[in-house]
C-alpha cells in the first residue's frame with residue numbers, strides 16, 4: 619500500500635536517524651510535512667540492548683519526532699551489504715513511501731554498516747525509479763538525496779537549521795535509554811574525556827549551526843550541483 623511521505627530517512631541502525639537527521643525530521647513534521655524512517659537493521663548485534671528493547675525505543679523516538687511511519691527492513695546487523703537482493707528490498711520501501719526527499723548516511727566513518735547503508739540506499743533510490751523493476755508499487759525516484767555527514771570530517775554543503783527543535787532531537791535520543799544512558803560515546807562520536815554523549819551531540823549541532831548563523835544545524839552533502847532560477851531563491855529556503 620502506498621503511504622506517501624515528503625521526507626524519508628533511511629539509516630543502518632535504530633538511533634542513527636535520530637543522531638544524524640533527528641532535527642531535520644522533527645522540524646519538517648512540526649511544519650506539517652509527512653516524515654518517516656526506514657531502519658535497515660534492528661541493531662541486534664550491538665553490545666547494549668536486545669532486539670525487543672531497541673525496537674521499543676525506536677517506536678518511542680518515532681513518536682517524539684512526530685514520524686508518520688517507521689519500518690524496519692530486518693537486514694543483518696553488523697553484516698550489512700549493498701547486494702542486489704537488499705537493493706530490491708529497499709527499493710520496494712522507497713516505492714511504498716514515495717518520498718520527495720531521501721535522507722541517507724554519508725559513506726564514511728568507522729562502522730562498515732554505515733558506508734554499506736549509504737551505497738545501498740543510493741542504488742535503491744535509482745532502482746526504485748526503473749520501470750523495468752517489477753513490484754506491487756509503481757516506479758518512484760526521490761527528487762533529492764541528502765547525505766548526513768554529522769560527526770565526520772566532511773565539509774557540509776547544506777545545513778538544516780534545527781534550532782527550534784533541538785530539544786525534540788535530544789528527547790528522541792533519550793528514548794534510547796539502552797544505548798545512551800550514561801553514554802560518553804557512540805559510533806563515530808568518541809569520548810572527549812569531559813562530556814557525555816548528549817552534550818557532545820549538542821556541541822556538534824551547535825558548531826554546524828554556526829556555519830550558517832543558526833544556533834543549531836544538521837549538516838549534509840549533496841554531491842551534485844543544484845539549480846536555482848535566481849540567487850535570491852537561495853535565501854530563506856527551508857523545509
Ligand SMILES: [Zn+2]
Nearest residue numbers: 630631634805
Ligand atoms: Zn549506526
